[in-house]
Amino acid sequence: xxxxxxxxxxxxxxxxxxxxxxxxxxxxxxxxxxxxxxxxxxxxxxxxxxxxxxxxxxxxxxxxxxxxxxxxxxxxxxxxxxxxxxxxxxxxxxxxxxxxxxxxxxxxxxxx
Amino acid sequence: xxxxxxxxxxxxxxxxxxxxxxxxxxxxxxxxxxxxxxxxxxxxxxxxxxxxxxxxxxxxxxxxxxxxxxxxxxxxxxxxxxxxxxxxxxxxxxxxxxxxxxxxxxxxxxxxxxx
Numbered sequence: 001x002x003x004x005x006x007x008x009x010x011x012x013x014x015x016x017x018x019x020x021x022x023x024x025x026x027x028x029x030x031x032x033x034x035x036x037x038x039x040x041x042x043x044x045x046x047x048x049x050x051x052x053x054x055x056x057x058x059x060x061x062x063x064x065x066x067x068x069x070x071x072x073x074x075x076x077x078x079x080x081x082x083x084x085x086x087x088x089x090x091x092x093x094x095x096x097x098x099x100x101x102x103x104x105x106x107x108x109x110x111x112x
Numbered sequence: 113x114x115x116x117x118x119x120x121x122x123x124x125x126x127x128x129x130x131x132x133x134x135x136x137x138x139x140x141x142x143x144x145x146x147x148x149x150x151x152x153x154x155x156x157x158x159x160x161x162x163x164x165x166x167x168x169x170x171x172x173x174x175x176x177x178x179x180x181x182x183x184x185x186x187x188x189x190x191x192x193x194x195x196x197x198x199x200x201x202x203x204x205x206x207x208x209x210x211x212x213x214x215x216x217x218x219x220x221x222x223x224x225x226x227x
Contacts, residue, residue: 009155031213040121042203042217058214090157094213098145098164101215103157 002027006091006104013111019078021107023091032074033101036060037088049074081111114139116204118218125194125225132179133189133221135204144206146187147215148178151201160202163187194225 007022025032031050035043045058047066055066063085067075074093078085088108094101115138125131137146148160163171163178171178179188191198201222205215 033214035217040219042219043205043215045214045216048214088155092157092215097207097213098162100147100159100162101213102159103149106155106157108155 002029002093002102004091004093004102004104006089006107008107009105011107011109013078013081013109015081015083015111017078017081019081019109019111021076021078021089021091021109023074023076023093023104024072025074025093025102026072027093027095027102028071029093029095030071031094031096031101032068033058033092033094034064034066034074034076035090035092037090037106043090046076078111083111085109086111114141114206114208114216116206116216116218118204118221120221121219122222122224125223127196127225127227128193130190130192131194131223133191133202133204133223135187135189135218137185137187137204137206139185139206139209141209146178146180147205147207148176148187148189149203149205150198151203151220153200157203161189191223194223196225196227199223199225 003026033048034046049068065077091104092101117136144165146163150158177190204218
């Protein structure tokens with residue numbers, strides 16, 4: 001079974017902190033993604049990566065950056081956390097279509 | 113532009129009844145894939161079922177089936193014989209034309225199953 005592991009299920013940080021969310025997959029997938037989920041808005045794509053050191057902006061990249069130094073690891077970085085970044089963050093990895101993207105368990109991030 | 117629309121914020125059903133969760137989509141690409149995911153209150157996204165645009169038959173996976181009506185651009189999820197454990201948020205999604213293999217999601221439907 002594909003395993004996508006997010007480093008924390010729950011995280012509480014303070015405004016202005018630099019926050020790292022880590023995601024690791026064990027299936028050698030080239031494509032990895034970070035989504036943000038808010039009530040009533042569904043999941044929105046923040047960033048994605050299709051190879052090591054390659055990254056592309058999604059729909060809502062402002063205030064975020066990413067890092068992919070190794071194929072299995074995709075990190076989301078909140079450069080200076082703000083309260084409006086309090087949300088559920090979901091990482092996913094995907095083999096080529098038409099196969100199914102797999103998600104991690106999510107990180108519920110609170111910025112105080 | 114691609115879009116997924118789920119018009120039912122919440123649905124209520126009794127155990128053992130069938131329920132249909134609606135999903136309509138918009139895309140200009142003749143080749144596309146549609147997904148349904150389940151998200152329990154614990155937060156993980158569980159893949160349920162997939163339908164390709166060129167698949168001749170509607171997809172089925174156990175108690176889940178996808179009512180795919182291409183001309184109407186709808187891909188409704190049918191859950192037969194609902195169980196208490198089916199209570200969750202359900203998301204319809206489609207692969208994007210761009211952004212690699214990322215998905216675009218609807219806003220979700222919360223299903224509540226009562227005994």
